[in-house]
Amino acid sequence: MNKRVSLIGAPTDIGAGSRGASMGPEALRVANIGPILQSHGLEVIDRGNLSGPANPWQTPVEGYRHLAEVVEWNRLVHEAVHAELKGGRLPILLGGDHCLGLGSIxxxxxxxxxxxxxxxxxxxxxxxxxxxxxxxxxxNIHGMPVACLCGYGPKELVEIGGHVPAVSPKWIRQIGIRSVDAGEKRLVHEAGLEVFDMRYIDEMGMRHTMELALATLDANTHLHVSFDVDFLDPDVAPGVATTVKGGPTYREAQLCMEMIADCGAMASLDVMELNPALDVRNATAHVAVDLIESLFGKSTLMRA
Structure with a gap:
């Protein structure tokens, strides 16, 4: 794994249905994400926060809220993440709501x-x-970024990056899913996304899930992890606006992160939807940083 890491703050809730995710980057910094990663031998540079348009908090126009502002934020994220990768560094995008995954990915x-x-x-x-x-x-466009990446969405968003679609659905593995709208479910099946929902994890376990999600990776594969903090059960991580009961436990999430670290292929990371306005004494930020630390090699294993 690349030891040269760059933190990029994207303080906006432009694509979300409630305010507060814009404070996520600072909450992660208060939880000492930089020094903790440095303690694992990483060279960490904090690039500070991107500066984009304010949230106008308007109603949808032709099916989209804040489309022009979402496009601009994703353009800024795209250029910042691409610059770090081009410079041989591992970017960590500190969100911000998950619409920004479009620019990052x-x-x-x-x-x-x-x-x-x-x-x-x-x-x-x-x-x-x-x-x-x-x-x-x-x-709310934070419910649309994967669709946009796969070519389903407004021209202004699907063309960010200069290639449509930006990714093939076959490259994506979704883990921990437990809230999908009926029409969305049909589109997911039509597109051919590989989804490991919570029932699958309940039946087969996190170990088997991650073995399949990480299968066929090789030395020429770039692994991108897009970590929405609402992946976690709200008992573990209450500081998000879109909590859904029945998510992975703390220990299941740790195993997920440790197995990603074990594969050694992660080369970029998003940390999204942390909402300090809904948190208790920054506890969710500390849990998120703890899990990110595991992505970079912290292990509870007592094995030689």
Whole structure:
């Protein structure tokens, strides 16, 4: 794994249905994400926060809330993440709501095309985020980034990165899913996404789930992890706006992260939807940083 890490703050809740995720980057910094990663021998540079348009908090227009602002934020994220990858560094995007995964992952896909690498995306989330404006009345774009990455969405978003679709659904593995709208579910099946929902994890266990999600990775594969904090059960992580009961326990999440670390292929990371306004004494940020630490090699294993 690349030891040169860059933190990029994206303080916006522009794609969300409630305010507060814009404070996520600072909450992660208060939880000492930089020093903790440095303690594992990583060279960490904090690039500070990107500066994009304010949240106008308006109703949907033609099926989308804040489309122009979402496009601008994702353009900024795309260029920042791509620049770090081009410079040989591992970018960690500190969100912000999960609409920003579109800018981040499209940048990773662009980098992989330029470098001749294969791409695998692990989408750790309670939600599939595969909605379109025809399927959701809210118009909140944080429920649409995976669909946009796969070519389903407005021209302004699907073309970020210069290649449509930015990714193939076959490159994505969704883990922890437990809240999907009916129309969204049909589109997920039509697109051919590989989804390990909570029933699968309950029946087969996190170990088997991760073995399948990480199968066939090789030395020429760039692994991107997009970690929505609502992936976790709300008993573990209450500080998110879109909690869904029945998510992975703390120990299941640790195993997930440790197995990702064991494969050694992770080359970029998103940390999304942390909402300090709904948290208790920054506890969810500390849990998130603890899990991120495991992604970079912290282990509870007592094995030689």
């Amino acid at each position: 499209s940048a990773v896909a662009r980098h992989c095309r330029e470098a001749g690498k294969k791409l695998r995306v692990l989408w750790l989330d309670a939600h599939a985020d595969f909605n379109t404006s025809d399927l959701t009345p809210s118009g």
